[in-house]
Amino acid sequence: MREVGVGLLGLGVVGSGVWELLARNRDFLARKTGVRLTVRKILVRDPDKPRRARVPREILTTDPREVLESREVDIVCELMGGIEPARTYLLAALRQGKHVVTANKAVLAEHGPEIFQAAESAEKGLFFEAAVGGGVPIVKTLRESLSANRIRRLTAIVNGTCNYILSRMSEEGLSFEQALREAQERGFAEADPRLDLSGRDSVHKLAILATLAYGSFVPADRIYEEGIIGVDPQDLIFAREFGYCLKLLAIAREEEGRVEVRVHPTLIPEDHVLASVRGAYNGFFLEGDFVGQVFLYGLGAGAEPTASAVVADLLDAARLILSGARPTPILFRESPLSLKPQEEVVSRYYFRFSAVDRPGVLSQISGVLGQHGISIASVIQKGRTEHGPVPIVMLTHEAREREVRQALAEIDRLEVVVLPTKVLRILEE
Amino acid sequence: MREVGVGLLGLGVVGSGVWELLARNRDFLARKTGVRLTVRKILVRDPDKPRRARVPREILTTDPREVLESREVDIVCELMGGIEPARTYLLAALRQGKHVVTANKAVLAEHGPEIFQAAESAEKGLFFEAAVGGGVPIVKTLRESLSANRIRRLTAIVNGTCNYILSRMSEEGLSFEQALREAQERGFAEADPRLDLSGRDSVHKLAILATLAYGSFVPADRIYEEGIIGVDPQDLIFAREFGYCLKLLAIAREEEGRVEVRVHPTLIPEDHVLASVRGAYNGFFLEGDFVGQVFLYGLGAGAEPTASAVVADLLDAARLILSGARPTPILFRESPLSLKPQEEVVSRYYFRFSAVDRPGVLSQISGVLGQHGISIASVIQKGRTEHGPVPIVMLTHEAREREVRQALAEIDRLEVVVLPTKVLRILEE
Numbered sequence: 001m002r003e004v005g006v007g008l009l010g011l012g013v014v015g016s017g018v019w020e021l022l023a024r025n026r027d028f029l030a031r032k033t034g035v036r037l038t039v040r041k042i043l044v045r046d047p048d049k050p051r052r053a054r055v056p057r058e059i060l061t062t063d064p065r066e067v068l069e070s071r072e073v074d075i076v077c078e079l080m081g082g083i084e085p086a087r088t089y090l091l092a093a094l095r096q097g098k099h100v101v102t103a104n105k106a107v108l109a110e111h112g113p114e115i116f117q118a119a120e121s122a123e124k125g126l127f128f129e130a131a132v133g134g135g136v137p138i139v140k141t142l143r144e145s146l147s148a149n150r151i152r153r154l155t156a157i158v159n160g161t162c163n164y165i166l167s168r169m170s171e172e173g174l175s176f177e178q179a180l181r182e183a184q185e186r187g188f189a190e191a192d193p194r195l196d197l198s199g200r201d202s203v204h205k206l207a208i209l210a211t212l213a214y215g216s217f218v219p220a221d222r223i224y225e226e227g228i229i230g231v232d233p234q235d236l237i238f239a240r241e242f243g244y245c246l247k248l249l250a251i252a253r254e255e256e257g258r259v260e261v262r263v264h265p266t267l268i269p270e271d272h273v274l275a276s277v278r279g280a281y282n283g284f285f286l287e288g289d290f291v292g293q294v295f296l297y298g299l300g301a302g303a304e305p306t307a308s309a310v311v312a313d314l315l316d317a318a319r320l321i322l323s324g325a326r327p328t329p330i331l332f333r334e335s336p337l338s339l340k341p342q343e344e345v346v347s348r349y350y351f352r353f354s355a356v357d358r359p360g361v362l363s364q365i366s367g368v369l370g371q372h373g374i375s376i377a378s379v380i381q382k383g384r385t386e387h388g389p390v391p392i393v394m395l396t397h398e399a400r401e402r403e404v405r406q407a408l409a410e411i412d413r414l415e416v417v418v419l420p421t422k423v424l425r426i427l428e429e
Numbered sequence: 430m431r432e433v434g435v436g437l438l439g440l441g442v443v444g445s446g447v448w449e450l451l452a453r454n455r456d457f458l459a460r461k462t463g464v465r466l467t468v469r470k471i472l473v474r475d476p477d478k479p480r481r482a483r484v485p486r487e488i489l490t491t492d493p494r495e496v497l498e499s500r501e502v503d504i505v506c507e508l509m510g511g512i513e514p515a516r517t518y519l520l521a522a523l524r525q526g527k528h529v530v531t532a533n534k535a536v537l538a539e540h541g542p543e544i545f546q547a548a549e550s551a552e553k554g555l556f557f558e559a560a561v562g563g564g565v566p567i568v569k570t571l572r573e574s575l576s577a578n579r580i581r582r583l584t585a586i587v588n589g590t591c592n593y594i595l596s597r598m599s600e601e602g603l604s605f606e607q608a609l610r611e612a613q614e615r616g617f618a619e620a621d622p623r624l625d626l627s628g629r630d631s632v633h634k635l636a637i638l639a640t641l642a643y644g645s646f647v648p649a650d651r652i653y654e655e656g657i658i659g660v661d662p663q664d665l666i667f668a669r670e671f672g673y674c675l676k677l678l679a680i681a682r683e684e685e686g687r688v689e690v691r692v693h694p695t696l697i698p699e700d701h702v703l704a705s706v707r708g709a710y711n712g713f714f715l716e717g718d719f720v721g722q723v724f725l726y727g728l729g730a731g732a733e734p735t736a737s738a739v740v741a742d743l744l745d746a747a748r749l750i751l752s753g754a755r756p757t758p759i760l761f762r763e764s765p766l767s768l769k770p771q772e773e774v775v776s777r778y779y780f781r782f783s784a785v786d787r788p789g790v791l792s793q794i795s796g797v798l799g800q801h802g803i804s805i806a807s808v809i810q811k812g813r814t815e816h817g818p819v820p821i822v823m824l825t826h827e828a829r830e831r832e833v834r835q836a837l838a839e840i841d842r843l844e845v846v847v848l849p850t851k852v853l854r855i856l857e858e
Contacts, residue, residue: 021577021719024718025579025718025719028579031763032644033576135717135720135721137566137570137574137575140566141566141570144569144741144744146566146737146741147458147741148454148458148736148741149454149737150454150457215460273726276702276705288564290454290564290733290736290740291564291727291728291734292564293727293728294725294726294727295724295726296724296725296726297725297726298721304721305719305721307719308575308717308719308720311577311719312573312575312577315576316573319757322754324753325752325753325754326752328462
């Protein structure tokens with residue numbers, strides 16, 4: 001039985017999950033894989049802090065070099081999160097000739113080229129299944145299972161916190177604030193949930209997935225980003241009248257050699273397979289030129305699902321060590337990827353205008369849309385309200401974002417329009 | 430650029446798909462993987478037969494040795510299907526030191542131990558992603574991505590033909606015969622569909638999946654097998670009144686060290702994720718001790734999705750060749766697997782009794798059920814019909830199959846019961 005030494009950076013929620021998995025399924029794993037994974041050192045901030053995981057005191061250290069430079073450590077497993085010092089440690093581990101497993105989406109999305117390059121120079125494996133989708137094997141599916149395909153489309157729900165909040169708003173009619181509070185109380189949202197709610201976390205994950213799909217680094221700051229803050233329950237109710245529900249989607253599409261990458265709340269048909277992704281789950285809808293449509297779904301976060309993915313990576317890294325093989329590079333595209341600016345993206349739209357209740361309003365609004373070549377697919381205008389503006393809801397046919405922005409700027413300046421128009425995109429078929 | 434030689438056995442639907450994929454995505458694949466896959470020889474029955482795939486005449490052969498023994502061939506890819514001569518060729522290829530890729534579920538399910546053993550002795554890779562689920566990466570997910578987990582449950586729709594027929598019966602109210610004819614006309618069912626309809630094809634696939642999940646060969650003839658022949662549209666209508674739809678499921682469950690494996694039509698709640706698997710799609714619902722629930726879905730058959738899986742395997746085999754690594758064994762369990770006999774399986778049930786229209790019938794039937802300890806969850810008894818027997822539909826609480834069989838044998842002998850009782854199992858939560 002070959003033994004492979006593992007060094008952990010971090011022993012928080014995920015680190016404890018990994019420790020627990022390796023302990024509980026130890027013999028089973030060794031029998032199954034012919035490899036025994038042994039944790040030799042763990043970097044922690046405070047070795048004396050009481051912990052649930054029963055880890056021997058002597059393998060804890062506060063000195064990163066005891067992990068990164070230890071001869072006993074073959075694989076460095078980074079579970080700290082955040083940019084620094086994670087980035088420095090990952091690069092140091094690769095320089096020291098260690099294989100690396102990480103669950104850190106932020107550092108890969110922000111410093112991908114540097115880290116990918118370091119792995120390639122060192123000819124060491126860099127594994128990050130747990131960085132996206134928790135236990136769902138989306139990274140391996142893109143890197144290996146669908147590797148013979150050109151990926152035409154990727155449409156995914158990658159943030160369980162946002163999905164939980166939107167599910168609760170939609171199912172129970174909660175306000176955004178109520179749903180957020182509930183998510184925090186139940187442990188589905190961080191105390192500081194900004195990274196999730198702003199769409200930033202989804203952007204990080206999409207950057208990684210698009211990089212894998214297209215073989216060229218997709219920088220996070222080239223991805224259009226719109227989160228769920230300010231989503232109004234009213235729009236969920238109108239959407240349902242049209243047969244749609246609202247999801248925060250991460251979308252990548254290739255068409256005629258150009259790739260669009262964007263994260264925004266999106267209306268999807270209620271019978272779409274992504275509509276069935278509820279609560280804290282993640283779902284990934286892929287389309288390849290040969291495989292057709294493939295869908296993957298599972299828990300996108302949490303100690304145990306994430307540990308499942310981390311340990312699968314540790315086993316892959318162990319196989320690489322035992323074989324002495326050279327890992328497959330992540331960036332394979334020779335020519336730079338052409339990214340489509342968001343202004344040129346074509347989509348169908350949902351608009352909710354807030355107008356005064358006066359004859360001719362509908363004609364004024366639709367007139368402006370018509371001048372910009374935006375054609376209307378359907379309209380709901382609700383009867384007169386007691387007080388306040390009247391909502392006029394429209395679904396459009398396909399339109400380009402540039403024209404939409406111009407038209408809405410004009411409409412929002414109309415005297416009859418009293419509040420900024422609410423805009424949602426509709427999933428393209 | 431390293432070149433790896435591939436020999437194909439068979440150039441039918443899937444073989445042509447593989448040829449087409451390697452031709453169309455040739456440069457893209459080489460750039461992405463650093464390997465060029467080149468087909469060097471193809472075994473066919475008739476080299477002069479006109480074909481859609483534009484294959485040079487000189488690489489076609491009718492002599493299997495020209496593929497199996499060729500020094501130019503590193504990977505033998507078997508796409509003939511059936512038991513013989515596929516089995517003989519697979520064993521010969523491994524003996525010749527070739528790595529093997531196969532899409533052949535039947536030969537693996539019937540002769541798994543012999544073939545797995547031959548691969549292990551030869552220290553060669555044996556890849557079979559395409560044997561189950563077409564382009565859906567279920568094999569790799571079980572072998573690698575979820576390898577850190579104990580698989581508690583696998584519930585899957587693995588036969589697109591049966592799923593298409595049941596979907597059409599349910600959605601359009603077609604009879605079994607009408608739906609089958611339509612499936613044949615649209616190319617979703619073979620001219621001889623017996624292997625699909627009998628449940629045998631699903632049994633083969635379940636044998637492979639359960640073998641991977643539990644690391645011990647699960648013989649096809651130990652799997653309970655019940656197909657969809659004789660499914661009555663009437664039962665689909667009643668099922669819907671209870672909120673269920675009917676799917677042919679392949680099920681494996683581990684409980685207290687014992688594993689049950691079975692294929693049968695099963696009622697599942699209409700909001701279950703497997704209920705959304707329509708038409709010719711396949712769906713795989715997995716539950717692991719760490720990862721929780723994972724679901725995979727995609728096209729389970731067809732030239733292009735299957736080619737996607739075959740070429741992914743070819744790339745894995747090529748990586749193995751380039752690294753000189755020893756492949757991970759498929760059978761890892763030391764002690765034999767304990768399989769639960771179907772008679773001991775516990776499930777909820779749907780019964781449709783056909784009884785004469787007379788007072789006291791319900792009491793007689795429920796009396797027999799009660800004597801066997803089977804308790805009733807709900808009943809629909811439809812009003813009096815003009816002529817013929819009255820259907821009485823019951824859903825039970827959990828019951829063991831042995832008691833169910835005994836009770837139904839007794840009930841079907843009752844004077845008031847005029848036709849054999851229809852029985853369907855309900856998916857356990």
